[in-house]
Amino acid sequence: MKDIILKTNHLTKKYKDFTALDHVSITINKGDIYGLIGRNGAGKTTLMKVITTLTNPTSGEFELFGEGGQTLTENKRRIGCLIENPSFFPSLTAYENLKYYAIQKGIVNLEQIKESLKLVGLEDAKNKKFKNFSLGMKQRLGIAFAILDHPDFIILDEPINGLDPIGISDLRETFKKLNEEKNITILISSHILSELYAVASRFCIIENGHVIKELSKEELDIECSKCIVIQTDNIKKTAAILEKEFNTTNYKVIDKKEIRLYEFLNQTSKISKALTKNDINILGLYETGITLEEYFKSVIKEEN
Numbered sequence: 061m062k063d064i065i066l067k068t069n070h071l072t073k074k075y076k077d078f079t080a081l082d083h084v085s086i087t088i089n090k091g092d093i094y095g096l097i098g099r100n101g102a103g104k105t106t107l108m109k110v111i112t113t114l115t116n117p118t119s120g121e122f123e124l125f126g127e128g129g130q131t132l133t134e135n136k137r138r139i140g141c142l143i144e145n146p147s148f149f150p151s152l153t154a155y156e157n158l159k160y161y162a163i164q165k166g167i168v169n170l171e172q173i174k175e176s177l178k179l180v181g182l183e184d185a186k187n188k189k190f191k192n193f194s195l196g197m198k199q200r201l202g203i204a205f206a207i208l209d210h211p212d213f214i215i216l217d218e219p220i221n222g223l224d225p226i227g228i229s230d231l232r233e234t235f236k237k238l239n240e241e242k243n244i245t246i247l248i249s250s251h252i253l254s255e256l257y258a259v260a261s262r263f264c265i266i267e268n269g270h271v272i273k274e275l276s277k278e279e280l281d282i283e284c285s286k287c288i289v290i291q292t293d294n295i296k297k298t299a300a301i302l303e304k305e306f307n308t309t310n311y312k313v314i315d316k317k318e319i320r321l322y323e324f325l326n327q328t329s330k331i332s333k334a335l336t337k338n339d340i341n342i343l344g345l346y347e348t349g350i351t352l353e354e355y356f357k358s359v360i361k362e363e364n
Contacts, residue, residue, distance in 0.1 A: 062089040064126060065213050065245045066111065071120035073106050073269075080106040082269040083120065088213075088247060088262075093239050095260030096249040097356065103269040104249040105143065108215050111247075112141045125212070140206035141215040145198075150191035154182055154201055157190055158208060165209055176204040179242070180234050196227030200234060207238065214238070215247045220255050232259045253352045267360050282312060286349030287320040288328055293341050295319060305334045317343065 066088040073081040081103050088094045098104050109115045111122060113136060121128055124135040148157045158173045177183050180200040185193070193201065199219050206214050220228050236259060238244045250256050256263065263280060265273045275283070292298050295313055302311055302321065311321045324331060325347060332345055350358070 062091070064088070064123070065090050065092070066122065066124055066247070068107075068111070068122040069120055071107070071110055071122060072118050073110060073115065074118045079269050081110065081117070084266070084269070084271050086264055086271060086274060088245060090245055091239070091243065092262050093235060093246045093248065093260045095253075095256035095263045096247060096266060097251070097253050097256055097263055098249070098266035099251050099360070102251075102266045104251075104266060105217055106269075107266070108141070108143050108217050108247070108249065112136070112139060112143065112215060114143065137209070138212045139215065140209070140211035140213070141217075142202045142206045142219060143215065143217040145202050146205050148190045148198070148201065151189055153187050153189055154193075154204075155186040157201065158204060161205055162208055167209055172208055172210070176207050179207060179238060180204045181230065194227070196223050196230055199223065199227070199231060203231075203234060203238075207242075207244070211244065213245045213247070217249050218251070219248060220250055220252075228255060235259045253356045257352055265356065265359050272359055280352075280355070282320070284350055284352060284355050285320075285322060286325060286347065287322045288325065288331060289344065289346055289348050290319045290321060290331070290335070291317055291342070291344030292319070292335070293317060293343065297338070298335065298340055301335060301338050301340065305338075306331075 064087060068084055068086050070083040070085055071081050072079065072083055084107060096104050110117050125138065127135060146161065154177060155173060158176065159170065162170060162173055177186050180203050182197065182200055182204060185197060203216065203219065220231060223231065235246055239246055248256060248260065260277065262276050264271060290298060295316060298319055299311065299313065302308055306324060308323050310323045311319050313319055328345055328347060332342060335342055
């Protein structure tokens with residue numbers, strides 16, 4: 061069983077008559093790159109601020125590293141975050157900026173600055189002034205700030221926002237490196253699913269302060285894969301016929317009335333004949349397969 065890094069239980073945050081978070085319950089396991097996906101104003105930043113104790117929840121609770129209550133303050137030291145970008149000094153170099161924050165954080169070993177810069181690919185730019193940085197370099201310096209004191213868990217709010225394709229690609233590699241080499245669990249938010257898909261292992265879709273869906277990358281692939289949807293009132297017999305007549309097990313039982321077949325695309329008539337011949341009552345039979353963006357839109361539409 062995986063260690064749980066973060067567990068929230070019905071977290072709610074209200075601002076007068078506006079509910080920013082509405083009974084949010086999620087679980088992030090050790091080693092996850094957890095993608096929090098939602099439109100602007102969906103509640104992503106508010107959730108991150110509650111988790112990092114930048115704001116207090118109206119109700120509900122959460123645990124960090126398996127502990128809550130009074131131990132939250134202590135465990136908070138094991139978290140690095142980039143929710144609101146730190147105010148870097150334009151005329152100072154990357155190294156000098158991080159040294160300023162290292163002193164504030166009480167970090168004695170200044171080798172940690174060099175290590176952080178190396179991990180985010182800014183080792184060669186350590187003596188370059190911040191005002192001369194590209195947007196992608198500024199984002200990576202922010203991440204270097206977040207990992208200065210060797211956190212086990214980092215929280216990044218829209219770190220890819222506004223970057224060009226090369227900048228996005230560079231950050232993806234940075235995230236994977238931190239996750240795989242340093243075993244850092246990562247929570248990343250974005251409003252664009254395709255950007256998160258390339259790096260995240262698990263996803264949470266949030267809308268209007270509600271968690272609509274929490275799923276793994278494998279489950280997301282299944283949701284979006286091209287397949288033949290077979291709807292029937294006899295799933296067990298239908299599965300047996302697919303195995304016997306088509307010699308396949310490349311299907312998934314979705315619920316009591318739906319099977320998705322990932323082979324024999326464009327052969328729905330052949331499948332229909334085989335099922336009908338075996339007295340299967342077909343309630344629906346069609347091909348499907350959607351893009352990540354289409355899937356996200358369909359899930360959001362269901363909520364609204």
